[in-house]
Amino acid sequence: MKKLLKTLILLAVIIAVGLTALGFGLRSSIKEQLLSGLGNMSIDPQGKAYTATADQVDFSPFTREVSIRGLSLRGEQARGPETWLVSEASFRLPVRMLLVLTPLRDMVLDGNNLVDIAENVVVRNVTMTTPNSRVTVQREEIDVIRAKPFVVAQALDKNEPIDMVTATYSMGADNTRAYFVNAEVIDANGPIKVSFKEMHMAGWQEHAIASLAIDDLAVRVGGAQGLAIGHLRQEGIFLPEENLMRQLVILSEDPESPEAQQQLMPLVESMLNAEPPLLRKFQTTDMNFAVETGAVQVKDAQFEWLSNAPSHTRSSITGLTAPSSLLYALLELTLPPLNMDMAFESQTKGAVSHKKATIQSVGMGQLECSLNMSEKPGARMAEDLLTQSFSDFTLNYKDEGATAWLGLNISPSVPQAVATLEALAALPGIKETPQNKAIRQSLQAFAAKPGKLDIQSTPGRTVLVLDLIAMLDNPGMLLTFTAKQGDRSLAEQMEGLKLPFEAVRAMSTQQ
Numbered sequence: 485m486k487k488l489l490k491t492l493i494l495l496a497v498i499i500a501v502g503l504t505a506l507g508f509g510l511r512s513s514i515k516e517q518l519l520s521g522l523g524n525m526s527i528d529p530q531g532k533a534y535t536a537t538a539d540q541v542d543f544s545p546f547t548r549e550v551s552i553r554g555l556s557l558r559g560e561q562a563r564g565p566e567t568w569l570v571s572e573a574s575f576r577l578p579v580r581m582l583l584v585l586t587p588l589r590d591m592v593l594d595g596n597n598l599v600d601i602a603e604n605v606v607v608r609n610v611t612m613t614t615p616n617s618r619v620t621v622q623r624e625e626i627d628v629i630r631a632k633p634f635v636v637a638q639a640l641d642k643n644e645p646i647d648m649v650t651a652t653y654s655m656g657a658d659n660t661r662a663y664f665v666n667a668e669v670i671d672a673n674g675p676i677k678v679s680f681k682e683m684h685m686a687g688w689q690e691h692a693i694a695s696l697a698i699d700d701l702a703v704r705v706g707g708a709q710g711l712a713i714g715h716l717r718q719e720g721i722f723l724p725e726e727n728l729m730r731q732l733v734i735l736s737e738d739p740e741s742p743e744a745q746q747q748l749m750p751l752v753e754s755m756l757n758a759e760p761p762l763l764r765k766f767q768t769t770d771m772n773f774a775v776e777t778g779a780v781q782v783k784d785a786q787f788e789w790l791s792n793a794p795s796h797t798r799s800s801i802t803g804l805t806a807p808s809s810l811l812y813a814l815l816e817l818t819l820p821p822l823n824m825d826m827a828f829e830s831q832t833k834g835a836v837s838h839k840k841a842t843i844q845s846v847g848m849g850q851l852e853c854s855l856n857m858s859e860k861p862g863a864r865m866a867e868d869l870l871t872q873s874f875s876d877f878t879l880n881y882k883d884e885g886a887t888a889w890l891g892l893n894i895s896p897s898v899p900q901a902v903a904t905l906e907a908l909a910a911l912p913g914i915k916e917t918p919q920n921k922a923i924r925q926s927l928q929a930f931a932a933k934p935g936k937l938d939i940q941s942t943p944g945r946t947v948l949v950l951d952l953i954a955m956l957d958n959p960g961m962l963l964t965f966t967a968k969q970g971d972r973s974l975a976e977q978m979e980g981l982k983l984p985f986e987a988v989r990a991m992s993t994q995q
Contacts, residue, residue: 515541517585518550521639523557525646533645534559534568548577563737564615571609575602575629584636593633598656598689601636602629616671622664630656630689649733653726656689674706693721712772720764724755761789778807795832801825812992817893818985820847820885848886853879858946873948877941877963883934883970888977892985898978905931905974911959919960926965934977935970939963 515538523536539554557568578600583592593599605626612619632654638646662683669676680701687694696718703711723729731751735744755762766789771782783803790796806822823846830839840854855877891901909931914920930937941947941962947955955961 514543514550514585517640518552521636522555523559524639525557525648525651532560534566548579548582550575550577561614566614567612569609569611570607573605573607575605578603581636584640589637589640593637596632596634598630598632599636600628601631603627605629617667617669619667620665621662624660624662626660627658649726649730652723653690653729658686658688660685660688675704676706677704678702691723691726693718693723695719696721709774711774712770713768714770715768717767718763718765720760722760722762722764724758724762728755757792759792761792764789775810777813778810780804780806780810794834795830795837797831798827798829800827808988809992812989817889818989818992819889819893820984820988823847845884845886847884848889849884850882851879852881853877855941871948873946874952875941875946876943877939879937879939881937881939883930883936885977885981887931887934887974888981889985891974891978892981896982896986898975898982901978902975913957915958915960917958917960919964920958921960923960923963923965926967929969930967931974933969933971933973936968938966940966 518541519536519538523534525534534557537554537556538552540552542551543549552573553571555568555570555573559566580592580599581601583589605624607624608622610619610621610624631651635646635651635654638644660683664679664681665683666677666679668678678701680698682699684697685693685695698716699714701711701713701716702709724732728751731747732755735741735748735751738744739748766787768785769783771785773780781803782801782805785801786799788798790798802825804822804824804826808819808821811817811819811822825844827842828840830837832838835858837857838854839857841852843851856875858873858875887905891898891905894904895901906928909924909927911920911924911927914924926937942964945962947962952962
């Protein structure tokens with residue numbers, strides 16, 4: 485046993501000494517090969533390789549650490565000249581990559597599985613510039629970078645440059661972090677600036693990424709704050725098929741061309757309908773939209789793309805708030821500050837899609853709605869809408885003040901507003917049928933004392949959009965209404981809201 489242990493230790497020492505000696509022997513050629521490999525990249529599929537230079541390249545044979553200072557990549561891409569400047573980059577070469585820099589390259593780079601090509605990567609002060617854009621990154625860290633063997637061979641052998649689509653679908657990385665990233669693009673409307681403090685990407689393996697998170701994202705348009713997000717997270721990212729992505733990149737270079745106009749939409753639709761979905765979950769927290777008359781805030785928003793075959797999605801918005809001044813500017817209505825939660829779900833079974841929604845607004849009311857919808861494909865969007873059919877529609881509404889606010893917007897005189905709403909509830913102009921009479925009675929009861937109102941279509945009956953238009957004067961053919969009165973009359977509610985209404989209107993009209 486002791487002899488075996490001594491033998492293993494001796495072998496380990498021999499291997500370590502051999503690798504160190506190999507490192508010393510390769511020291512002079514590492515700079516040339518590394519710069520050659522880094523330069524043999526291209527952003528665009530038809531782009532040319534970069535010219536790579538560096539002020540200093542150091543390699544430690546003992547630790548296999550590589551340090552590059554003053555790295556510069558300059559080249560011509562489809563959109564014009566492009567320059568990458570990196571003040572400092574460091575990483576460790578795995579043993580296998582050390583052997584790749586020897587005549588054993590073809591033997592080492594066998595197979596088609598991802599192999600480790602760099603470890604403990606740290607990049608500082610990155611700047612990328614093009615004629616109309618600029619991106620800066622203060623620091624980037626990557627635990628491990630992986631690539632398929634053919635990518636490494638192609639980069640080092642100076643064959644055709646490796647474009648970013650090939651790199652994306654043939655590489656991977658563990659735990660990529662970027663800090664203090666700023667991007668600016670100049671277009672016809674002025675500069676668009678995007679910045680964030682930190683990005684963390686985990687589990688990138690070819691076309692799949694386990695998660696991507698960004699903190700403190702800000703978007704400025706023309707110098708004005710447009711959007712701010714405290715935290716953004718995506719999970720289960722699955723990129724489209726590689727050939728589709730190549731087509732998208734090519735068409736996006738000239739999106740106004742007739743070819744792009746004809747092919748872009750079908751291409752994007754095929755990507756969106758692929759299985760698995762492009763991403764499983766998207767979430768943002770502490771989101772703020774700046775507008776001229778105020779700001780819209782969202783505490784939390786989530787979207788879950790559960791499946792495409794069959795289609796199943798869920799989404800929710802929690803803590804959607806907006807000032808009364810913004811509501812007045814958009815709707816010309818005096819309303820209390822918005823404070824709303826929403827949830828939606830869509831699930832397809834066969835040719836029928838079941839959709840449901842829940843909306844709750846503080847001080848206004850609660851709404852639950854569901855329906856089944858089937859589609860017959862049309863040649864244009866208008867045809868798609870007109871050929872859709874609906875069935876099993878239900879709507880449940882609980883009033884918590886919305887009707888009273890609506891009445892005060894109709895007239896500051898409570899008796900006049902109540903009379904107007906009662907007249908509307910009488911549904912003038914509809915056909916006189918027993919079903920329509922029942923609908924009228926339910927609406928009148930609700931208008932007198934707003935409480936709960938339930939609407940339901942005839943179970944199992946399917947109608948087209950055009951049928952709904954034809955039923956405007958005879959809703960009883962399809963719908964039934966049921967009302968449950970509240971505790972207070974509409975007039976009482978409006979009288980109690982007159983002072984808050986006048987205060988909100990005064991503030992809204994002044995801004």
